[in-house]
Amino acid sequence: MDVSKMIKLVNGEKGNFIRITSLNLDGVMRRRLLDLGFVVGAIVEVIRKSPLGDPIAFRVSQTTIALRKEESSKIEGELLLNGE
Amino acid sequence: MGNEYRIALAGNPNTGKSTLFNALTGLRQHTGNWAGKTVSLAQGNVQHKGKTFQLFDLPGTYSLFSNSTDEEVARNYIVFDKPDVTLVVLDATSMERNFNLALQVLEMTRNVVICINLIDEADKQGIVINERLLTNRLGVPVIKISARNKKGFPMLLDTIDRILTGAIECNPVQTTYPVEIEEQIKKIEPKVSELIGSHLSARWVSLRLLDGDETLLEELSKRFVQEGE
Numbered sequence: 001m002d003v004s005k006m007i008k009l010v011n012g013e014k015g016n017f018i019r020i021t022s023l024n025l026d027g028v029m030r031r032r033l034l035d036l037g038f039v040v041g042a043i044v045e046v047i048r049k050s051p052l053g054d055p056i057a058f059r060v061s062q063t064t065i066a067l068r069k070e071e072s073s074k075i076e077g078e079l080l081l082n083g084e
Numbered sequence: 085m086g087n088e089y090r091i092a093l094a095g096n097p098n099t100g101k102s103t104l105f106n107a108l109t110g111l112r113q114h115t116g117n118w119a120g121k122t123v124s125l126a127q128g129n130v131q132h133k134g135k136t137f138q139l140f141d142l143p144g145t146y147s148l149f150s151n152s153t154d155e156e157v158a159r160n161y162i163v164f165d166k167p168d169v170t171l172v173v174l175d176a177t178s179m180e181r182n183f184n185l186a187l188q189v190l191e192m193t194r195n196v197v198i199c200i201n202l203i204d205e206a207d208k209q210g211i212v213i214n215e216r217l218l219t220n221r222l223g224v225p226v227i228k229i230s231a232r233n234k235k236g237f238p239m240l241l242d243t244i245d246r247i248l249t250g251a252i253e254c255n256p257v258q259t260t261y262p263v264e265i266e267e268q269i270k271k272i273e274p275k276v277s278e279l280i281g282s283h284l285s286a287r288w289v290s291l292r293l294l295d296g297d298e299t300l301l302e303e304l305s306k307r308f309v310q311e312g313e
Binding site (some may be wrong): 061064 | 144147149151177178180184212
């Protein structure tokens with residue numbers, strides 16, 4: 001828990017918990033992601049990665065949502081090692 | 085026909101809007117579980133205390149802003165067709181996600197009832213919901229129901245009835261935005277209000293203008309031209 005570091009969602013590994021710190025997207029896609037629960041402060045769990053690593057499934061506010069690399073590479077967060 | 089009222093059902097996908105709709109109207113609109121299932125507006129009637137409630141089942145959406153067709157249908161209905169009461173159906177087991185839509189609806193229109201559905205499922209999971217506290221905080225009635233087991237229906241219908249007769253007054257809580265946004269709202273709200281009159285919430289339209297929501301602008305000019313003719 002002491003050693004926390006910033007990563008992009010796209011670089012998360014299965015089982016990681018990431019607390020979102022910023023979304024570097026604009027317009028409709030930003031709005032959509034916010035509506036789905038990818039908001040600053042939310043804790044996202046990496047559920048699974050597809051064989052080629054794109055897309056990746058995340059759990060966010062009790063829902064599983066898969067994002068493409070285009071989006072998940074633009075969301076940054078703090079890696080919580082213990083998952084909290 | 086002075087006692088027909090239009091009631092819209094809004095909510096996230098899979099919160100049981102269609103189940104509630106069917107249970108109330110006695111219709112059997114097909115309820116399956118795939119994206120965009122409820123395409124057009126299903127409509128059915130309920131009789132209650134000498135009034136006819138026309139229920140409209142809106143498409144399930146997570147939001148009313150991100151510009152998919154479903155969201156536009158739902159948004160336009162609530163904003164422009166102005167139902168007498170809008171029911172927002174929430175899933176009791178994932179309130180956080182569902183409240184996003186509820187707050188958006190509270191910003192758009194006044195007469196809102198929040199229906200917390202799947203309440204027996206929440207009980208099973210040990211989730212306790214304090215509907216009184218929510219009612220106070222949100223400024224609109226919050227009712228716990230189970231559409232599947234027809235629990236809470238008398239209370240729901242009575243609440244709708246009491247809003248229509250004016251016995252309950254709704255004062256929906258308004259989201260406060262960061263200072264710079266609030267300042268901009270203050271600047272344009274009076275002008276917006278002048279243009280659109282009291283037909284729509286000037287604050288809400290101002291917010292959408294700040295958003296740069298062009299589909300709304302198009303819709304506005306379409307509707308206002310029609311009315312002007």
